[in-house]
Amino acid sequence: MSAVDKSGFFERVYDVAAQIPEGRVTSYGAIAKYLGAAKSARMVGWAMSASKHRDDVPAHRVVNRNGILTGKSHFGGSNAMQQLLEAEGVAVKELKILNFESIFWDPMIELDA
DNA sequence: GCTCTGACGCCAT
DNA sequence: CATGGCGCCAGAG
Numbered sequence: 001m002s003a004v005d006k007s008g009f010f011e012r013v014y015d016v017a018a019q020i021p022e023g024r025v026t027s028y029g030a031i032a033k034y035l036g037a038a039k040s041a042r043m044v045g046w047a048m049s050a051s052k053h054r055d056d057v058p059a060h061r062v063v064n065r066n067g068i069l070t071g072k073s074h075f076g077g078s079n080a081m082q083q084l085l086e087a088e089g090v091a092v093k094e095l096k097i098l099n100f101e102s103i104f105w106d107p108m109i110e111l112d113a
Numbered sequence: 114g115c116t117c118t119g120a121c122g123c124c125a126t
Numbered sequence: 127c128a129t130g131g132c133g134c135c136a137g138a139g
Contacts, residue, residue: 009136028121032134038122039134045120046136064121071120 009035013047014054016107020061023089024105025097027065034107041065049074060084067100 016031028048029041037043044062048071051057060081064070072095075081082092091098 029123032121037135040136041121041134042119043121043135046118048120050137059120062120065123069120074120 009043010047010050013044014051014057016111017048017051017058017062018056019107019111020058020105022058024103025061025063025067025085025090025100026105026107027063027067029065030104030106030108031062034111045071058084061088061105063097063100067097067104069095069097 012035013031016034017026020026027041028044029038032038032041032044035044045064048057048059048062051059052074059071060069060075062071069075069081069085069092072079072081079095082095085092085097090103097103
């Protein structure tokens with residue numbers, strides 16, 4: 001019995017998100033694709049909303065395909081998401097991650113799918 | 114049991 | 127180049 005039960009779709013998303021290194025970011029689509037559901041990027045973001053009560057899931061490190069903090073609105077209503085990213089060394093400009101490609105963490109590569 | 118919505122992504126216009 | 131609509135899967139009403 002592991003600390004994380006990967007019985008459902010949520011747990012799978014949490015497992016990947018939890019492996020995102022500090023100062024790095026990934027996209028919903030990248031995680032979705034890694035899970036085998038490339039077209040279900042929405043499910044990933046949706047799962048994240050349910051992960052708000054989880055400290056193991058750094059949802060602030062997950063952004064959309066454009067590197068924009070789309071979920072910022074769900075992050076307490078303030079710019080908390082951007083603050084968290086900048087605190088980790090991620091440059092963010094107007095909810096847009098700078099050098100997004102440089103800090104992009106792809107599970108398909110890092111986890112070697 | 115059916116319908117609507119939803120932290121996205123890509124194609125069409 | 128910008129805007130809109132459809133598709134995907136799963137939970138909640």
